[in-house]
Amino acid sequence: MGFYSKVIFPRLLDLVMTTGQMKKRRAQVLADVSGDVFEIGFGTGLNLPFYPDSVKELTTVDVNPGCTKLAQRRIAESGITVHNQVLNAESLPMDDESFDSVVCTWTLCSIDNVEKALSEVRRVLRPGGKLFFVEHGASPDEKVRKWQDRLTPCWKVIGDGCRLNRNTEELIQDQHFEITSLDKGYMEKSPRFAGYMYQGVATKT
Numbered sequence: 001m002g003f004y005s006k007v008i009f010p011r012l013l014d015l016v017m018t019t020g021q022m023k024k025r026r027a028q029v030l031a032d033v034s035g036d037v038f039e040i041g042f043g044t045g046l047n048l049p050f051y052p053d054s055v056k057e058l059t060t061v062d063v064n065p066g067c068t069k070l071a072q073r074r075i076a077e078s079g080i081t082v083h084n085q086v087l088n089a090e091s092l093p094m095d096d097e098s099f100d101s102v103v104c105t106w107t108l109c110s111i112d113n114v115e116k117a118l119s120e121v122r123r124v125l126r127p128g129g130k131l132f133f134v135e136h137g138a139s140p141d142e143k144v145r146k147w148q149d150r151l152t153p154c155w156k157v158i159g160d161g162c163r164l165n166r167n168t169e170e171l172i173q174d175q176h177f178e179i180t181s182l183d184k185g186y187m188e189k190s191p192r193f194a195g196y197m198y199q200g201v202a203t204k205t
């Protein structure tokens with residue numbers, strides 16, 4: 001992992017992923033999280049203030065050690081016991097059916113083998129367990145979508161692997177989750193090419 005990924009990118013995401021709109025969505029996504037909770041792509045821990053008070057303990061992974069390092073201060077301030085590990089979500093060491101809730105915020109865009117990661121999420125969830133997600137992705141508007149395709153190769157460099165054009169809904173459904181709630185649309189005050197959101201809950205049936 002290079003200097004940009006390990007040192008610059010974690011600081012960049014820590015700065016830019018804190019808009020009012022993003023905070024609002026973090027709060028919405030996390031409101032109903034319960035039981036044994038697992039977060040993939042934990043980043044710098046920006047979700048921590050939005051977990052319900054009932055969540056006292058969390059298991060988290062992120063592939064980037066620079067993010068994990070930066071998350072330490074936020075973990076210490078959170079009052080939540082966080083078991084944070086540098087791991088690739090495509091191949092998890094956790095036992096089958098270990099968690100009730102999995103959280104994933106603006107992460108599926110960045111995972112190389114996203115299908116493998118989602119199948120791992122499904123494996124570690126208990127039957128009836130839920131994946132809580134908010135992701136940016138493919139726009140249904142043809143013009144915007146074309147720009148997403150054009151910009152993705154360059155965006156992947158700035159965003160450390162982030163793709164603009166993934167269809168989160170299809171990716172989740174393809175792994176045999178039942179999407180039980182889904183809100184799709186542009187986030188206010190965001191450029192359209194990066195602002196089409198998929199926010200919801202998917203259940204392991």
Ligand SMILES: C[S@@+](CC[C@H](N)C(=O)[O-])C[C@H]1O[C@@H](n2cnc3c(N)ncnc32)[C@H](O)[C@@H]1O
Pocket residue numbers: 013017040041042043044045046047061062063064067087088089090104105106107110111112161
């Ligand atoms: C755009 S950031 C979002 C961080 C955090 N979820 C948030 O909402 O602030 C995407 C995160 O996914 C992580 N990531 C990318 N690929 C991953 C993988 N294969 N396994 C685990 N984490 C990964 C990155 O290191 C980064 O921290």
